[in-house]
Amino acid sequence: MRQAxxxxxxxxxxxxxxxxxxxxxxxxxxxxxxxACEITVSTPAEHEVANVQxxxxxxxxxxxxxxASRRKLANLEQAVAAALPPDQVALVxxxxxxxxxxxxxxxxxxxxxxxxxxxxxxxxQKIQLGTADLTxxxxxxxxxxxxxxxxxxxxxxxA
Numbered sequence: 839m840r841q842a843x844x845x846x847x848x849x850x851x852x853x854x855x856x857x858x859x860x861x862x863x864x865x866x867x868x869x870x871x872x873x874a875c876e877i878t879v880s881t882p883a884e885h886e887v888a889n890v891q892x893x894x895x896x897x898x899x900x901x902x903x904x905x906a907s908r909r910k911l912a913n914l915e916q917a918v919a920a921a922l923p924p925d926q927v928a929l930v931x932x933x934x935x936x937x938x939x940x941x942x943x944x945x946x947x948x949x950x951x952x953x954x955x956x957x958x959x960x961x962x963q964k965i966q967l968g969t970a971d972l973t974x975x976x977x978x979x980x981x982x983x984x985x986x987x988x989x990x991x992x993x994x995x996x997a
Contacts (some may be wrong), residue, residue, distance in 0.1 A: 841939050842866055845946040855896035862893055862901075869952020871945060874898040875938075878905045883917035890918055894926055901930045904938050 839849045846868055853865025855874065862874035874893035878886050886903060893901045903918075905911050911932045919927050933941065946952070 839864060839866070842942055845942055846952070847942065847946070855892055855898075857896050859892045859896045862889070862896075862898075865898075866942070868946065869949050871900070871949065871952060872898050873900045873902055875902045875904055878903060878910065878914070883914055886914055887917050887921045890930055891922070894922075894929060899929065902933055902938055903930065904933050904935055906935060908934065 839847075842849050847866045848868070850865040850867075852861045852863065853874070854860075855862055863877045864875035866873040866875065874896070876886060876889045876893070890901050890903065903911070903914050905914065911934065915932045918930055918932075922930075931938075931941070
């Protein structure tokens with residue numbers, strides 16, 4: 839979901855659903871918005887309804903069912919409407935992939951502060967593994983520090 843990252847969403851494939859409920863195919867976060875995405879191709883409607891319920895129980899404010907087939911989306915919408923109360927159905931969106939991307943863009947434009955929050959979060963940094971510029975004494979000091987931190991972490995884990 840490179841497009842979502844370009845809009846300052848944090849993208850987590852196979853993201854955990856809070857409360858130990860399982861995983862969503864994709865979790866997108868931007869500011870205070872958390873979206874659980876269930877991407878469906880051939881999964882039966884009953885299974886997708888259960889996925890939606892799992893994500894709603896996990897507290898997601900929006901569950902996006904994404905499918906390339908308009909016909910399947912219509913069937914999913916009917917199945918969700920039949921299985922859930924109207925207030926929960928209102929938290930579920932049914933999208934073709936291109937429509938979902940357009941909706942992500944709209945949400946991003948509605949919440950510029952959310953983008954700033956995501957940009958301020960620490961990201962993975964490139965790790966330099968080269969040690970050619972280190973002296974032997976520097977290398978040993980770094981090793982000693984790392985071993986000390988590891989020992990402390992292991993003590994905390996055992997406590």
